[in-house]
Amino acid sequence: MATTDIHIHSDVHHHGDHDHEHEHHEGNFWTTYIFSQDHKVIAKQFLITGIFWALIGGVLSVIFRLQLGFPESNISWLKPLLGGWITADGKLDPQFYLALVTMHGTIMVFFVLTAGLSGTFSNFLIPLQIGARDMASGFLNMLSYWFFFISSVLMFISLFISTGPASGGWTVYPPLSALEQAISGSGLGMTLWLVAMAFFIASSLLGSINYISTVINMRTRGMSFTKLPLTIWAFFFTAIIGVLSFPVLFAAALLLIFDRSFGTSFFLSDIYINGEPLAHEGGSPILFQHLFWFLGHPEVYIVLLPALGISSEIIATNSRKPIFGYKAMIGSMLFIAILSFIVWAHHMFVTGMNPFLGSIFMLLTLIIAVPSAVKIFNYVTTLWKGNIRFTPAMLFSIGLVSFFLTGGITGIFLGNSAIDIQLHDTYFVVAHFHLVMGSASFFGMLAGIYHWFPKMFGRMMNEGLGQLHFWLTFIGVYLVFFPMHYIGIAGFPRRYYSWTNFDTFSGFTDLNMLVSSAAIATLAAQFIFLFNFFYSMFRGRLAPINPWNATTLEWTTPRNPGHGNWPGEIPAVYRWPYDYSKPGAKEDFIPQTVPYSETPESNLPHETKLIKLESSNGDNAIIVEGSH
Amino acid sequence: MSLIIGLGAILVLGVLYMIFRVTNLVAIAKGVKDDKVGPNNSLHGVLFIIFMVVSLVAFFWYSFAHFDGYTLPIASVHGKETDHLFWVTMAITVAAFVIISIIMFVFIYQYRYKEGRRAKFYPDNHYLELTWTVVPAIVLTVLIFTGLSTWNDITSPAKKNAEVIEIVGQQFAWTARYPGVKDNQLGKVNFKLIDNFGNEFGLDLADKNSYDDFKSLELHIPKGKEVLLKIRAKDVLHSVFLPHFRVKMDAVPGMQTQFKFVATKTTKEMRLETSNPDFNYELACTEICGQGHFSMKMPVVVDEWDDYVKWKQAQETWLKQNPKYLDKVPADLREAAMIKAGLEKDPGATVASVNE
Helix, strand or coil, X not given: CHHHHHHHHXXXXXXXXXXXXXXXXXXXXXXXXXXXXXXXXXXXXXXHHHHHHHHHHHHHHHXXXXXXXXXXXXXXXXXXXXXXXXXXXXXXXHHHHHHHHHHHHHHHHHHHHHHHHHXXXXXXXXXXXXXXXXXXXXXXXXXXXXXXXXXXXXXXXXXXCCCCCCCCCCCCCCCCCCCCCCCHHHCHHHXXXXXXHHHHHHHHHHHHHHHHHHHHHCCCCCCCHHHCCHHHHHHHHHHHHHHHHHHHHHHHHHHHHHHHHCCCCCCCCCCEECCEECCCCCCCHHHHHHHHHHHHHHHHHHHHHHHHHHHHHHHHHHHCCCCCCHHHHHHHHHHHHHHCCCCHHHHCCCCCCCHHHHHHHHHHHHHCHHHHHHHHHHHHHHHCCCCECCCHHHHHXXXXXXXXXXXXXXXXXHCCHHHHHHHCCEHHHHHHHHHHHHHHHHHHHHHHHHHHHHHHHCECCCHHHHHHHHHHHHHHHHHHHHHHHHHHHCCCECCCCCCCCCCCCCCCHHHHHHHHHHHHHHHHHHHHHHHHHHHHHHHCCECCCCCCCCCCHHHHCCCCCCCCCCCCCCCCCCCCCCCECCCCCCCCECCCCCCHHHCCCCCCHHHHHHHHHHHCHHHCCCCCCCCC | CHHXXXXXXXXXXXXXXXXXXXXXXXXXXXXCCCXXXXXXXXXXXXXXXXXXXXXXXXXXXXXXXXXXXXCCCCCEHHHHHHHHHHHHHHHHHHHHHHHHHHHHHHHHHHCECCCCCCCCCCCCCHHHHHHHHHHHHHHHHHHHHHHHHHHHHHHCCCCCCCEEEEEEEECCEEEEEECCCCCCCCCCECHHHCCCCCCCCCECXXXXXXXXXXXXXXXXXXXXXXXXXXXXXXXXXXXXXXXXXXXXXXXXXXXXXXXXXXXXXXXXXXXHHXXXXXXXXXXXXXXXXXXXXXXXXXXXXXXXXXXXXXXXXXXXXXXXXXXXXXXXXXXXXXXXXXXXXXXXXXXXXXXXXXXX
């Protein structure tokens, strides 16, 4: 074990030195910025692409919110953008409405909150926080981004084709998604969707495998698993979930491609459409739903866990306290990760699945509330008796906890199959997942950007603008999604272009108008962020080495870490990442790189015993990766 | 006009940018920032408290003041139980939500940064963690078991004498098929027999049970008797949603699904209860099915049992409405089919009337 690690590390070290020389030669533009194998550049590529997609996803949602909130208004002014999808009397085409809903979901879940969040922060933080020169395989890492890029290009093209992009909902349930006769978006648009997702899955797998091997193999001297920051734990679990679940979506997509193009009947049976019966027999649409949600539910945690990891780190740093219950936090994440694989069918209580299966999945689903509750309580206790600094990152992390709470408890309703009968596919579900998964993860992503921007670009973002951005977005998000609970309890179904056909759903024009107005305002507030982000990248205040007085390794790198991250040797790690406000210590934080032998005034009894081990580091084989 | 708006917008953005630059420069001129926190740190603590108070007040005010606006009257037996579960869960979760929110925002305010104070080093406490693992677990166990028993009741097999009604979804309409008053059995169907000329169900005319089946574009159900909906779809997924009856079940091509329930209020009674003379029950589609998804509606009528039976007897059978399909009936069954479908008087009945 020890010898292999030494081997790998000396290799990487060598590689790092080599690239350093390249940088001195001012490298080739293409290898430095485009086809870079540096994890930091790849992280930024994911980030910029993610921001681009977030903007598109947000604009799409505002367009369909215009229809829902102001159904009478004439939106022919959108004609330059939407062309034929605006009808002659200035209304949104009902089919394009479904396309908007579908693409909004696909873009936000996969392109923004999976690639944009994990892609950015796993790439950026894993090597920096575990003390590695780069990812285990820089090449696979680069490939991961470029597969994502190809996927993005295909998905983007699909927005502009004449038959429209995929329109069967982001869950692409067949037969609707399989039959062009059923909806025109299931033609070329759906083909592009499936191919784009195939590339996306490949990208995600390449990334995840890299994250896992990097975390396992490339931790610096002294960085045992129990000294990893919670961010790394979160990314690690996320990557494992991704590796185990994404291939199942790939299988589902592949079988759907077969059904669509090669006449197989995996998901299709007994269909009479457009005046003729189809030849398909023996398939089951329910099978697709099982396969889809076998990824789909873990996907929720692929999106959420990194955000929770990021917020754990930020809340501890800005409360100037150790995260409460470090091990409980890891345990609850592990438990959530395991449970996430055995709850998928709670999305299918009323699809005709055997009701007994419903009972089992209800049981397993509600268990997930326990580790989630533990996480919330631990966050709250971390705030208790802290010394809280409201940096924009901290504000967004607090927002995340608030959304996680508000959106999480409605999961207790939906996980209960008896209650879900009425709430399934209503706006209650929309409110639930937008808060607990969408907004919470989105806030995690924003918190991460504000917190690590100084390390990414060597400059500070404007704090005042960040705080303004937070308040507008925080209040905006609540105004958008909280009223949806009422609309959902009243039974309003999702994915309706308009409700006026039903007497039962004729009310709530006022709330829908409020929701739409708030959505527009919230989107507008994001431009404050965009301005702050790009302005600060070039003209922001120069960042100090450790602007937040944090303990983790990334803050020991130079202001603009070059290829290889640390100019000299990689620092060794001696303590856990949460030594904030330790009694007796001079400062209110002790970086992970400070040995216990240097802090006799603040050491706890069991830590004093560890000093002995530290001093014998040089020639002791207990510590992996001997010093050079 | 739009030019003026555009110019105005650019002007406003320009002004905002100038303000931003000036404040930035002022901040730099004031000196290097070496404070641990920004100048407005405490403000955010206060804002969180204001946010909490305002939003909790708004939440409770709206929830009580508009209660009738967002709750639908219940018109089924199991609906009472699921709604009860819903409100029990609501009470528990709202209590937890309010308590945790208040504690969190108060901590945020109370422990905002103060010069010279040091945070408490408090990495863990096993008793606390055990408490908030076990307490939610117990509460959830209670919810799970009440939920399970309700769910098992709802999904248990229907009674033998339940009224069976078939509902068929297609883009973008619902059709009901009743088993007919003579045999009370739904005839067999096969999707390959569906055509554009009248056999929209794909009725198999070799099956005797199909002759007295009748079609309806309105769903009529009796009050006080168990109804078993047999649900299927012809083209893509649909979902039967009867909001007042708390009924929802997908319609799946190639697989029959079902849902049983007992209606408790007739349409007339509901009109009185809601004091809305135009009230009608409705069936909506809740599974995305294409561009007409939002308009896929079926009117629903709940009658007293006697009225329901009368209505059923007054309906023409499908075969009577589509007599050309008699050709498809096997020759030996044609006579029986004509009698069962009401195309020809029952000879027995004729004899009886002659005898009178």
